[in-house]
Amino acid sequence: MKPSSFKYLAPGTIEEALAIMAAHGYEAKALAGGQSLIPMMNFRLAQPAVMVDLNNLPELAYIRPEQGGGLRMGAMTRQSAIEHSAIILERAPMLHATMPNIAYSQIRNRGTLGGSIAHADPSAELPAVSVALDGRFRIRSHRKERWVPANAFFVGLFTTVLEPDELLVEVELPPMPRRCGWAFTEVARRHHDFALVGAAAAVTVDARGACEQTRLVLFSVGDGPVEAHQAAKMLAGQPPTLEAIRAAAETAARDDVDPGTDINATAEFRRHLVRVLSGRVLTQAFGRAHAQNSSFPA
Ligand SMILES: Cc1cc2nc3c(=O)[nH]c(=O)nc-3n(C[C@H](O)[C@H](O)[C@H](O)COP(=O)(O)OP(=O)(O)OC[C@H]3O[C@@H](n4cnc5c(N)ncnc54)[C@H](O)[C@@H]3O)c2cc1C
Numbered sequence: 001m002k003p004s005s006f007k008y009l010a011p012g013t014i015e016e017a018l019a020i021m022a023a024h025g026y027e028a029k030a031l032a033g034g035q036s037l038i039p040m041m042n043f044r045l046a047q048p049a050v051m052v053d054l055n056n057l058p059e060l061a062y063i064r065p066e067q068g069g070g071l072r073m074g075a076m077t078r079q080s081a082i083e084h085s086a087i088i089l090e091r092a093p094m095l096h097a098t099m100p101n102i103a104y105s106q107i108r109n110r111g112t113l114g115g116s117i118a119h120a121d122p123s124a125e126l127p128a129v130s131v132a133l134d135g136r137f138r139i140r141s142h143r144k145e146r147w148v149p150a151n152a153f154f155v156g157l158f159t160t161v162l163e164p165d166e167l168l169v170e171v172e173l174p175p176m177p178r179r180c181g182w183a184f185t186e187v188a189r190r191h192h193d194f195a196l197v198g199a200a201a202a203v204t205v206d207a208r209g210a211c212e213q214t215r216l217v218l219f220s221v222g223d224g225p226v227e228a229h230q231a232a233k234m235l236a237g238q239p240p241t242l243e244a245i246r247a248a249a250e251t252a253a254r255d256d257v258d259p260g261t262d263i264n265a266t267a268e269f270r271r272h273l274v275r276v277l278s279g280r281v282l283t284q285a286f287g288r289a290h291a292q293n294s295s296f297p298a
Pocket of ligand 1: 029030031032033034035036037038039075076101102103104107110111112113114115116118119121123124125126162166167168169192193194195
């Protein structure tokens with residue numbers, strides 16, 4: 001299939017891009033890496049009258065360490081740049097470890113951080129990891145600028161809080177807290193396929209080694225990234241023993257998700273994967289948190 005006809009505009013500044021978005025609203029679509037938008041246009045699932053190419057805006061492509069340990073990344077940062085960044089490895093190791101799971105290197109060479117987040121595919125890795133890492137997003141329009149926490153950005157299937165005249169311009173990750181641990185994993189039919197189910201965990205423990213905070217985020221099990229609040233509540237203040245983790249994983253599978261059946265997997269199989277993957281990421285994340293302080297009980 002070929003896309004329906006559209007007007008192609010390639011602004012040279014972010015202000016120009018925002019003015020075009022403001023003028024055309026729902027008729028316009030931003031083009032980032034094109035790895036999702038172009039196939040959708042070819043299938044006529046998207047038929048924008050105006051395509052606003054963001055690829056001439058180098059000011060939107062950067063990875064910037066912040067004082068105090070945080071990170072800022074421009075929306076047009078290529079996924080491959082994140083994958084190969086030493087700063088990301090040091091400051092956001094979970095994000096670094098996640099990248100090879102996204103499609104293939106050819107797609108990551110074009111696909112962008114902001115494009116994946118704005119696209120909000122419920123099976124995508126980057127939305128889930130940005131929620132697990134407590135990220136927030138800077139959004140701009142001709143009218144205003146606003147920051148939205150990652151856990152309030154995704155509102156439904158392929159749907160975010162972005163207004164038609166808004167662009168996602170930056171992703172911020174806070175510094176890694178003390179005594180923290182993380183883990184990411186997913187199951188796909190073939191490596192590089194979209195995940196049948198994925199899980200990302202970011203945890204902190206207190207000075208005694210008990211669980212202080214747990215952020216367990218599951219994906220490919222709902223309309224967007226799903227935070228396992230019930231499982232996290234069970235672990236709060238508890239020593240993260242294998243029994244406690246097993247019980248939390250059981251709760252995540254039973255109470256936190258409501259997966260559907262599709263041609264790739266049944267709801268029952270997805271629940272099974274949630275149970276197994278939650279157990280794995282929580283065990284690994286708490287293990288990493290404890291490894292930061294050798295005085296904790298094993
Ligand atoms: C074969 C194949 C396999 C894939 N496998 C995976 C996978 O395993 N996991 C995964 O997560 N993804 C996968 N993808 C998708 C890939 O990661 C895309 O790169 C990503 O979904 C979209 O990023 P993009 O930069 O290409 O955005 P585009 O395709 O250019 O845009 C996607 C959507 O986001 C909007 N948009 C883009 N940038 C902005 C912005 N700054 N502000 C507002 N709106 C914006 C566009 O208007 C469009 O609606 C796969 C793609 C293909 C073709």
